[in-house]
Amino acid sequence: MRAARSRLEIAAQNLANASTDGFRKSLADVSLTTRGLVVRRTPSDDQGALRHTGRPLDLAIVGEGAFVVGGQPTRNGAFVRDPHGFLADDRGARVQGVHGFVRVAPDGTLLDRIPMPYRSRIVHGMLESPNVNAVSEMVGVLDAQRAFETAQKALAAIDETRAKAVNELARLR
Amino acid sequence: MNRALVVAASGMAAQQMHLDVVADNLANADVAGFKEAAAAFTDVRAPGGAGLGVMPSGTHPVFEQGKLEKSGGPFDVAIQGAGFFIVTNGSQTAYTRNGEFHRSPSGALETNDGWRVPGVRIPSDATSVSVQPDGRVHCERGRGERSDCGRIVLSTFPAPEALDPIGDARFAATRRSGAPVRLLPGAEHGTTIAFGMLERSNVSIIGSMMEILAAQRAYEANAKGVQAADEMQRIEVC
Numbered sequence: 001m002r003a004a005r006s007r008l009e010i011a012a013q014n015l016a017n018a019s020t021d022g023f024r025k026s027l028a029d030v031s032l033t034t035r036g037l038v039v040r041r042t043p044s045d046d047q048g049a050l051r052h053t054g055r056p057l058d059l060a061i062v063g064e065g066a067f068v069v070g071g072q073p074t075r076n077g078a079f080v081r082d083p084h085g086f087l088a089d090d091r092g093a094r095v096q097g098v099h100g101f102v103r104v105a106p107d108g109t110l111l112d113r114i115p116m117p118y119r120s121r122i123v124h125g126m127l128e129s130p131n132v133n134a135v136s137e138m139v140g141v142l143d144a145q146r147a148f149e150t151a152q153k154a155l156a157a158i159d160e161t162r163a164k165a166v167n168e169l170a171r172l173r
Numbered sequence: 174m175n176r177a178l179v180v181a182a183s184g185m186a187a188q189q190m191h192l193d194v195v196a197d198n199l200a201n202a203d204v205a206g207f208k209e210a211a212a213a214f215t216d217v218r219a220p221g222g223a224g225l226g227v228m229p230s231g232t233h234p235v236f237e238q239g240k241l242e243k244s245g246g247p248f249d250v251a252i253q254g255a256g257f258f259i260v261t262n263g264s265q266t267a268y269t270r271n272g273e274f275h276r277s278p279s280g281a282l283e284t285n286d287g288w289r290v291p292g293v294r295i296p297s298d299a300t301s302v303s304v305q306p307d308g309r310v311h312c313e314r315g316r317g318e319r320s321d322c323g324r325i326v327l328s329t330f331p332a333p334e335a336l337d338p339i340g341d342a343r344f345a346a347t348r349r350s351g352a353p354v355r356l357l358p359g360a361e362h363g364t365t366i367a368f369g370m371l372e373r374s375n376v377s378i379i380g381s382m383m384e385i386l387a388a389q390r391a392y393e394a395n396a397k398g399v400q401a402a403d404e405m406q407r408i409e410v411c
Contacts, residue, residue, distance in 0.1 A: 008405065013225075083331045130267050134387075149408065
């Protein structure tokens with residue numbers, strides 16, 4: 001039952017972020033151990049679809065890697081030029097470049113390179129949509145719900161067997 | 174506390190807000206100079222990485238150029254490129270891409286609701302007015318006599334995305350947008366003024382419809398999540 005609950009929580013988090021740009025869904029890894037079913041959350045590396053936004057400072061990464069914004073890695077490249085000429089996210093956190101924070105020229109040209117792994121590419125004017133598929137997450141929700149009910153039935157059956165063992169076996173003697 | 178329930182409910186709230194923004198864009202698809210807004214969201218996580226749902230991180234105007242369309246108004250102008258018209262109602266200054274102007278009784282160039290464009294004065298005996306790509310306003314008075322009636326000057330901002338939409342396709346400067354910077358059309362950033370044209374809104378009807386469909390489905394899926402979490406809670410309680 002605890003495993004089903006964890007699976008529901010993961011699916012719900014994925015669904016809740018079906019419109020969060022740059023969001024990467026979590027996968028529920030269920031494994032059978034001596035302590036019962038254990039659910040581990042692992043981030044998915046699937047590329048999200050790129051969506052044209054019309055804002056030249058929106059950046060999307062094709063391939064691996066992440067922007068470092070305010071010291072945190074993120075795949076969300078919805079950036080603006082802040083009043084001091086730096087590339088920043090909507091909360092004002094600046095984007096790390098090769099030589100300190102990235103500056104932007106008034107015409108929207110980036111004046112520094114953003115470090116990216118080899119073979120990854122940054123596209124301008126696009127954002128990466130979340131790699132969440134609402135339908136498959138919904139299936140995950142229903143699946144978790146049914147698994148929960150099944151586990152609950154099993155629990156009730158075990159409980160009943162024990163009750164029988166205690167009450168009826170005792171009566172046989 | 175049932176975490177799945179809270180997470181799914183935050184997803185429903187986010188999609189509701191997403192729909193609000195798209196609906197507003199669609200409603201204004203025919204407003205000249207209107208700029209569509211984009212809603213942004215961010216995921217919320219506990220220190221261990223466990224998901225806590227989604228949070229709106231604000232909406233921003235999208236300043237993509239709208240299509241220019243020939244219009245009937247004798248004083249209509251449109252901006253091709255970056256920048257905003259400066260308009261003032263006496264107490265407040267605002268910035269707009271809507272160049273649907275009229276001549277006021279006092280000879281000023283103003284919007285439908287009386288916001289004036291500074292720097293232009295049209296004499297009462299002017300028979301025709303034309304605006305040059307560099308914003309200079311030429312008036313013709315009787316017998317082909319031409320005179321200079323001022324110049325339309327534009328403004329840009331260090332961070333235009335942080336401008337505050339105040340309605341009527343107008344924007345107000347904010348602390349985060351920075352102070353307005355004068356921009357002379359025809360000279361800087363490749364910006365020019367098109368006379369006899371209006372800039373249509375940059376709302377894409379098809380794009381908005383697609384967004385509505387996606388938001389609606391995501392809303393439904395999140396509602397299913399709420400239902401499932403609730404159902405589990407019921408079984409647990411029983």
